[in-house]
Amino acid sequence: MIWELLLTRYNYIVVALLLxxxxxxxxxxxxxxxxxxxxxxxxxxxxxxxxTSAYREGGSPPIVGSGGEAATYVSPLPHVLILTAIVVGVxxxxxxLALIVRIYTEYGTLDEVNLREVRADE
Amino acid sequence: xxxTPLEAVTLVFVLGCALTAALLRDVLAAIIASAAYSLGIAIxxxxxxxxxxxxxxxxxxxxxxxxxxxxxxxxxxxPENENEFERPNLRSLVVVVAFAGVLxxxxxxxxxxxxxxxxxxxxxxxxxxxxxxYEETEVSNAVTAxxxxxxxxxxxGEAVVVFTAGVAVLLVLRREVFV
Numbered sequence: 001m002i003w004e005l006l007l008t009r010y011n012y013i014v015v016a017l018l019l020x021x022x023x024x025x026x027x028x029x030x031x032x033x034x035x036x037x038x039x040x041x042x043x044x045x046x047x048x049x050x051x052t053s054a055y056r057e058g059g060s061p062p063i064v065g066s067g068g069e070a071a072t073y074v075s076p077l078p079h080v081l082i083l084t085a086i087v088v089g090v091x092x093x094x095x096x097l098a099l100i101v102r103i104y105t106e107y108g109t110l111d112e113v114n115l116r117e118v119r120a121d122e
Numbered sequence: 123x124x125x126t127p128l129e130a131v132t133l134v135f136v137l138g139c140a141l142t143a144a145l146l147r148d149v150l151a152a153i154i155a156s157a158a159y160s161l162g163i164a165i166x167x168x169x170x171x172x173x174x175x176x177x178x179x180x181x182x183x184x185x186x187x188x189x190x191x192x193x194x195x196x197x198x199x200x201p202e203n204e205n206e207f208e209r210p211n212l213r214s215l216v217v218v219v220a221f222a223g224v225l226x227x228x229x230x231x232x233x234x235x236x237x238x239x240x241x242x243x244x245x246x247x248x249x250x251x252x253x254x255x256y257e258e259t260e261v262s263n264a265v266t267a268x269x270x271x272x273x274x275x276x277x278x279g280e281a282v283v284v285f286t287a288g289v290a291v292l293l294v295l296r297r298e299v300f301v
Binding site: 005013021024031033038041044047055058059062065076079081084086088090094097100 | 199
């Protein structure tokens with residue numbers, strides 16, 4: 001039963017492992033830059049879920065007419081959504097990193113615990 | 123779909139890179155691990171027949187993202203650490219393992235990968251795009267057709283998000299130009 005699930009739904013299992021890794025990094029890592037990396041891992045986990053759902057056995061990339069009359073294609077719609085999501089994710093990362101640079105110039109630390117102490121002292 | 127060795131190796135590589143990024147304390151090492159992770163994910167997109175997404179992931183995920191992260195530690199600090207690895211915290215581990223358990227419990231309910239009758243790949247919307255995209259837009263790449271024509275407003279929204287992010291970065295850094 002579990003073996004069969006592993007062989008037919010392996011990508012979904014990886015998604016179910018990547019999301020917790022990303023969540024763990026965001027909760028537990030003290031360095032703010034590593035929290036951002038964790039957020040990216042969480043995001044790509046969700047992307048993997050979408051792209052996997054678009055896959056079709058024996059399908060070719062959705063370029064109409066590339067595989068002859070009877071060709072099957074993978075679904076283009078999740079690909080489009082994820083293309084948009086990747087770009088939005090990078091914008092998000094850029095803003096987060098800009099905030100991190102500003103936090104460092106104001107407080108001189110990127111460590112979550114030290115940062116809390118510095119802010120409490122003020 | 124049959125589980126190919128290439129895909130198995132890529133999936134293990136991706137999971138390994140994510141775990142490495144999570145466990146190494148050194149920020150530079152974590153950034154390198156996350157770049158390798160993005161590259162592994164890009165290979166995975168090729169395996170899943172999504173070349174457009176793979177190109178974007180390799181250029182933006184592995185390229186631009188890594189550059190931004192490296193610029194950030196160049197402008198701030200790369201903290202010196204006595205410990206090589208993060209010390210796992212039991213409380214967060216319990217929460218995260220519970221989260222993984224909940225997600226894994228949903229896996230049997232999902233359709234098998236590549237099934238022809240799966241709601242997305244065999245769905246009505248997909249069929250519509252594949253049958254009519256070329257006639258209605260004269261673009262043979264259905265991904266481009268959906269991105270620029272059918273969901274053009276989405277893409278406009280995306281451009282607005284990128285613009286807003288650029289303005290926000292300038293505001294936060296108190297600068298007037300990027301360079």
